Amino acid sequence: MASLKELKDRIASVKSTQKITKAKKMVAAAKLRRAQMAAEAARPYAEQMEKVMTSLASKVSIDENSSKLLAGTGKRDTHLLVVATSDRGLCGAFNANIVKEARVTAERLIAEGHKVLFYMVGRKGIPIIKRFYPDQILKHFDTSNVKAPGFEEAKAIAEDLTTMVEAGQFDVAHLFYGKFRSALVQEPTVQQIIPIAVANGAVTEAGGAVEYEPDEEEILAELLPRNLTTQIFGALLENMASEQGASMTAMDNATRNAGDLIDNLTIVYNRSRQAAITTELIEIIAGAEAL
């Protein structure tokens, strides 16, 4: 049985842990609201972009001169997995789930005989990927020195990817991130970003002839990198909201567990204190009777 002092120290330490998890939970809740608002505010742009992309892509014929972002490199040998994780921990299984999803895909691609490379966004996924696939991390895009990954970061990533695909470093790119369903549910999601996945057919042009200035090809050429940026930006925002949601849930659980632990420890503490008092009394009474 632990001594009274040990129990007391233990209770104090669990209490201070609980304070930390409680604070982190409240911070996450506040940040979640902001992240959610940002994700929602970005939606009109993404929707409009997608609408324009699909209507344009169906008009332009794909030949060897068309952009690699649209047509791909013509091969499917090397796959680049862009894995977006968070920079901070204390968010439950959030990062682990994304990395797991990426690993499942990687294993499948390797089994099919493809080459797999990784492009890491955020700090938390690197150690795991490095352990399983050493030397296959092409680049780590560091987001830890900015407060919240924004459009500038998305643009930089998109430019990076474009340069790499032009240089032939990979053929197909997949983007992994945590899709935000609710504060409780975050869904690890994979999305093919290069070449762009165009929903074929089903494009009915309303309003008849649209005039294009300069022309379809040139607009498309300008739009493709922008569309890639938008997709990455959307993923980063979703990731941000998911991270905060996961963090909030995890910290809520931790706070509750700490509370239970404190209750149990307090009971044990009181019991041992009572036992000590009783023993002392018995000793005194027994001593008095012996006289």
Added chain:
Amino acid sequence: MANLHFELVTPEKLVRSEDVYMVVVPGTEGDMGVLADHAPVMSTIRDADLLVYTSEGATPETISVQGGFAQVDEKGLTVLAEAIS
């Protein structure tokens, strides 16, 4: 005459969505004034000022946009810009 429905969208948010009289869009191949019931057009824009006339003859409001494109369809004018100032 009906007013033109004008939307300006950036990646961060929907900047404005309102009915105006006319918008002068700085297209890559030249400025174009868009009034209500304009023919469908899609155009890339250059980094320049967007002029918004809330009513006929009013002093235009200037919004400078960077990178993006403009689309006119039966619903009105939508400008997607990467950044505004």
